[in-house]
Amino acid sequence: MRTLRFVLVIAAFAAATAALGWWGVPLVGAAFGVIAARERGSAALAGLAAMVAWTALLLVDAARGPLGHLASVLAGVLTIRPIGVYGVTIAFAGLLALTSALVARGVAPRGSRLG
Amino acid sequence: MPFSPSRPQSPFTTVAAALVLGGALFVGAKPVGSLPPLGRFLDPVHGVWAVAAQAELPAQSTARIPGLSAPVDVRYDDRGVPHVFAKNTDDVFRALGYVHARDRLFEMEMQTRAVAGTLSELAGARALPLDRQARAQGLAWYAEQSFAKIDPKSPAGRAMQGYADGVNAYIDQMAPADVPFEYHLLGTAPMRWKPVYTAYLQARMGLTLAYSEGELQRAEAEALVGKAAVAQLFPENAPIQEPIQPNGQKAPRYDYQKIAAPMPTDSAKLALALGLEHAVTLAAADRPDGEVVVGSNNWAVSPRRSANGHALLAGDPHLSLSLPSVWYEAHLVVPDTLDAYGVTFAGSQLVAIGFNRDVAWTETNTGADVADYYVETVDDAAHPTKYMLDGAWKPLVSRVETYHGKKGEALVTDTVYQTHRGPMVHAGARWISRRWIVTETSVGPVIEAFRNANGAKTVNDVLAAWEPYAAPAQNVLTADRGGHIAIRSTGKFPIRPAVHPTGDLLYDGTSSDNDWKGYRPLAEYPQAIDPAQGYLASANQQPKDPKVDPTYMGWDWPTPWRAMRINALLRADSAVTPDAMRRYQTDPKSEQVAIFLPAFLHAADDPAAAGDSTLARAARLLREWDGTFTKENDRAALYDAAMNELARRTWDELEMPALAGAAANGNAGARPRRLATPNTMVLAELLQDPRSPWWDVRATTDVVEDRDTILRQSLTAAYGALLKQYGAPGATWKWSNVRHSNIWHLLRIPALSRLDIAVPSAPATLSPASGDGTHGASWRMVVDLGPDVTAMGIYPGGQSGNPASSRYDDRLAKWANGQLDSLRFPRRAGDLTGGQLRSVLTLTPER
Numbered sequence A: 001m002r003t004l005r006f007v008l009v010i011a012a013f014a015a016a017t018a019a020l021g022w023w024g025v026p027l028v029g030a031a032f033g034v035i036a037a038r039e040r041g042s043a044a045l046a047g048l049a050a051m052v053a054w055t056a057l058l059l060v061d062a063a064r065g066p067l068g069h070l071a072s073v074l075a076g077v078l079t080i081r082p083i084g085v086y087g088v089t090i091a092f093a094g095l096l097a098l099t100s101a102l103v104a105r106g107v108a109p110r111g112s113r114l115g
Numbered sequence B: 001m002p003f004s005p006s007r008p009q010s011p012f013t014t015v016a017a018a019l020v021l022g023g024a025l026f027v028g029a030k031p032v033g034s035l036p037p038l039g040r041f042l043d044p045v046h047g048v049w050a051v052a053a054q055a056e057l058p059a060q061s062t063a064r065i066p067g068l069s070a071p072v073d074v075r076y077d078d079r080g081v082p083h084v085f086a087k088n089t090d091d092v093f094r095a096l097g098y099v100h101a102r103d104r105l106f107e108m109e110m111q112t113r114a115v116a117g118t119l120s121e122l123a124g125a126r127a128l129p130l131d132r133q134a135r136a137q138g139l140a141w142y143a144e145q146s147f148a149k150i151d152p153k154s155p156a157g158r159a160m161q162g163y164a165d166g167v168n169a170y171i172d173q174m175a176p177a178d179v180p181f182e183y184h185l186l187g188t189a190p191m192r193w194k195p196v197y198t199a200y201l202q203a204r205m206g207l208t209l210a211y212s213e214g215e216l217q218r219a220e221a222e223a224l225v226g227k228a229a230v231a232q233l234f235p236e237n238a239p240i241q242e243p244i245q246p247n248g249q250k251a252p253r254y255d256y257q258k259i260a261a262p263m264p265t266d267s268a269k270l271a272l273a274l275g276l277e278h279a280v281t282l283a284a285a286d287r288p289d290g291e292v293v294v295g296s297n298n299w300a301v302s303p304r305r306s307a308n309g310h311a312l313l314a315g316d317p318h319l320s321l322s323l324p325s326v327w328y329e330a331h332l333v334v335p336d337t338l339d340a341y342g343v344t345f346a347g348s349q350l351v352a353i354g355f356n357r358d359v360a361w362t363e364t365n366t367g368a369d370v371a372d373y374y375v376e377t378v379d380d381a382a383h384p385t386k387y388m389l390d391g392a393w394k395p396l397v398s399r400v401e402t403y404h405g406k407k408g409e410a411l412v413t414d415t416v417y418q419t420h421r422g423p424m425v426h427a428g429a430r431w432i433s434r435r436w437i438v439t440e441t442s443v444g445p446v447i448e449a450f451r452n453a454n455g456a457k458t459v460n461d462v463l464a465a466w467e468p469y470a471a472p473a474q475n476v477l478t479a480d481r482g483g484h485i486a487i488r489s490t491g492k493f494p495i496r497p498a499v500h501p502t503g504d505l506l507y508d509g510t511s512s513d514n515d516w517k518g519y520r521p522l523a524e525y526p527q528a529i530d531p532a533q534g535y536l537a538s539a540n541q542q543p544k545d546p547k548v549d550p551t552y553m554g555w556d557w558p559t560p561w562r563a564m565r566i567n568a569l570l571r572a573d574s575a576v577t578p579d580a581m582r583r584y585q586t587d588p589k590s591e592q593v594a595i596f597l598p599a600f601l602h603a604a605d606d607p608a609a610a611g612d613s614t615l616a617r618a619a620r621l622l623r624e625w626d627g628t629f630t631k632e633n634d635r636a637a638l639y640d641a642a643m644n645e646l647a648r649r650t651w652d653e654l655e656m657p658a659l660a661g662a663a664a665n666g667n668a669g670a671r672p673r674r675l676a677t678p679n680t681m682v683l684a685e686l687l688q689d690p691r692s693p694w695w696d697v698r699a700t701t702d703v704v705e706d707r708d709t710i711l712r713q714s715l716t717a718a719y720g721a722l723l724k725q726y727g728a729p730g731a732t733w734k735w736s737n738v739r740h741s742n743i744w745h746l747l748r749i750p751a752l753s754r755l756d757i758a759v760p761s762a763p764a765t766l767s768p769a770s771g772d773g774t775h776g777a778s779w780r781m782v783v784d785l786g787p788d789v790t791a792m793g794i795y796p797g798g799q800s801g802n803p804a805s806s807r808y809d810d811r812l813a814k815w816a817n818g819q820l821d822s823l824r825f826p827r828r829a830g831d832l833t834g835g836q837l838r839s840v841l842t843l844t845p846e847r
Helices: A002-035 A042-064 A067-078 A082-107 B011-029 B038-042 B048-054 B089-116 B125-137 B139-148 B155-172 B181-186 B197-210 B214-225 B227-233 B267-280 B443-454 B459-465 B561-572 B578-585 B591-604 B613-624 B636-654 B658-665 B680-687 B707-726 B812-816
Strands: B060-065 B072-077 B082-085 B297-301 B311-316 B318-320 B327-334 B338-345 B353-355 B359-365 B371-376 B386-389 B392-395 B397-404 B410-418 B423-427 B430-436 B474-480 B485-490 B506-508 B527-529 B535-538 B740-745 B754-758 B775-777 B780-785 B790-794 B837-845
Touching (some): A002 A042, A002 A082, A002 B011, A002 B038, A042 A082, A042 B048, A067 A082, A067 B048, A082 B011, A082 B038, B011 B038, B038 B048, B038 B181, B060 B089, B060 B155, B072 B089, B082 B089, B089 B139, B089 B155, B089 B327, B089 B338, B125 B423, B139 B197, B139 B443, B155 B197, B155 B443, B197 B443, B214 B227, B214 B267, B214 B371, B214 B636, B227 B680, B297 B359, B297 B474, B297 B485, B297 B561, B311 B359, B311 B578, B359 B459, B359 B780, B443 B459, B459 B474, B459 B485, B459 B527, B474 B535, B474 B780, B485 B535, B561 B591, B578 B780, B578 B790, B591 B613, B591 B680, B591 B707, B613 B636, B636 B680, B636 B707, B754 B812
Parallel strands (some): B060 B837
Antiparallel strands (some): B072 B082, B072 B837, B297 B311, B311 B780, B327 B338, B353 B359, B371 B430, B386 B392, B397 B410, B410 B423, B423 B430, B474 B485, B485 B527, B740 B754, B780 B790
């Protein structure tokens, strides 16, 4: 069940990104922070799920075109290594999800917490 | 759902997380430094990563375009060239707008904004100087006026509107993956396309090809060395005559004269001239410090001088190189009306240089003098409202230009003035207006000229098509399947007032007597059809021999070295092949070398220099040189450096006087800026006078240098400089280490540019290279006008503007090696099959 739930959270991040753009990540992260507030490590789980979701979306991009070449171009523009471009992208999603989940968890009324 | 309960979260964790989240949201939503908002940028679905999906053409795709009357079949061949098969011309323009936008949308917007002076809205306040300069030129304003005169139902009006419909259809249907890379980088979105933007593009070409500030440099040079000398340093008539219109000679004619001695500097005149420069001209730093060496070549041979008995034509326009290229290859087909292949400008509707089933055409720049400056008298030097003309005050047209930043915020405003002649600027204590052919011409005739040329059947049709064309004046070369070849320098050439028929001075603006009196009749244009010599060639040289027609057309003509080389090659080859034409385009020899190399060696052999071992080493290296500029050549660098030294040492009289120079440059201690540089044709003329006072270096007051002293010093200094930079003579002196092509991306981002490309180019070879490598051969084409027209061509770059695409720079390597691609020229959509066909795009009418 934990695995299934993790997959569902990943799917939620991916779907929210597709539908709402990058703002979908903190929204889903916050929602998950409220929903899983009483679970230990839920915020980290959100961060991890967001990173996996964006990695999956990048893989979709890779299936549709020369993502590696694009990463090299971007790396040149940003004057960092290509792996860094991927890293920044995935880390950005993780950071948004982690911190939004933590904030939501901290400010949500205890009565609203589900589990 | 099972879970592991956690302890309550500490407030510190929540606050810390909130701070980090706030920061992440901020950099996600707002640009920081030069970075775009990172959220949208990094988003794998809507951001820059999505661009990968559109990097390559899909095998099949469809789109709808409003106004299309019937489906249009676009077949991309294996070189990424769209072959557009439409039922009528309106549809073909709509389709071309769509395919241009698909591959070059960002380029189209950049060049439009460059003319409109709105780059700041895209790139922020750093682009403000460029915008202010563009609006002071008034190009967009004039383009708007020109466009307003076009009947929307006329062929030109319909072409511009249809094209805009196509571009906007693409913009309206864009998925995130379709948004060009650069918009993601800048954090902006594409603007919609207006039909008038084609007029902007035309104005931009006018600026590139027909804009001259020569009068200003001439005024500065006159202040420095006197009028008599300047008349010969920047002459009306080239001292080496190898004209475009054949003059019956079988070799160049040398009309060398003794150049008048330099006079002492007139400081008051110089101050006035410099004030003018700062007001009117491009920023001084943007001026090339030396001879402008770029230009274009074209030539054609008649059937009796070709190996296969067909007329052959070569086109080779040289322009500023960029990624993506200024050119976009396309093939436009409308049954019984249009079947033209060649290069188009992204933003314009027709083939500018190309061919159809019967005829081929290409252009070089004429470089005629089509701009004049007038010193105006105004009612209020600070805030003028009127200017004096024929003893009466005339109202000035003024408009306030407001410049906006990326967020739409107003950055600054300028008031721009205009007399009946054109824009007026404040130059020190004076106001100067400019009359310029580019701001007096309509885009309508340009579109008509190209449209008719695209559908021409004979060389006469092509020449007739170009008759209404005004600017920028072009040497239009054409050849047809009937075996005819023809050339005409076409465009409007002003007739100046009889009291001063040349446009090489600042006119008094208070009298309308000084205005232009009309334009020269077509019969006086430089032209030739089927000349006895069996070939025609142009390379920006003076078009007509002044002994044939002394009428003024311009001054300070580009050097004839390329023209001389083309003519030499064509005179020597009575059985020219298409492949020979291709080889000629990157021929590594220069006729300039034949004049200057012996002079260097003669000077070095002077017994007076016998003890100079450095000079002897340098001379030995030059003597061993084969005179070519191939990439592997390790002697050409010495000659090139020696020529640069020679110009610097010879023209020291044209450098800004030391104190004024340091102040004007804002850079005390720097090498003085040369205000104007005579070209190497004039330097060759000066070589004939070994004791001319021009050889004397003003700084060495105790010595009087002569020609051979300066030649020796130049060679020795060049050798020393190369030794210092590249080490001992050898492989490191290879020409490919010295001279490169640098093809910058439009945003000048190195990672998107292709720099340090080794090319067989030198300042005076047929494939010229500018000093900074940013100019060069922008499109090379060879057309064989046999029963079935065949052609080869290439440009540096690729069809796609997407840096992630394999089509972004796929032609660069071949271009750098002087190779050409065979161009596919299918008659029907179904003719491209198998590996020849890369992608099919079907455009349908919007329901």
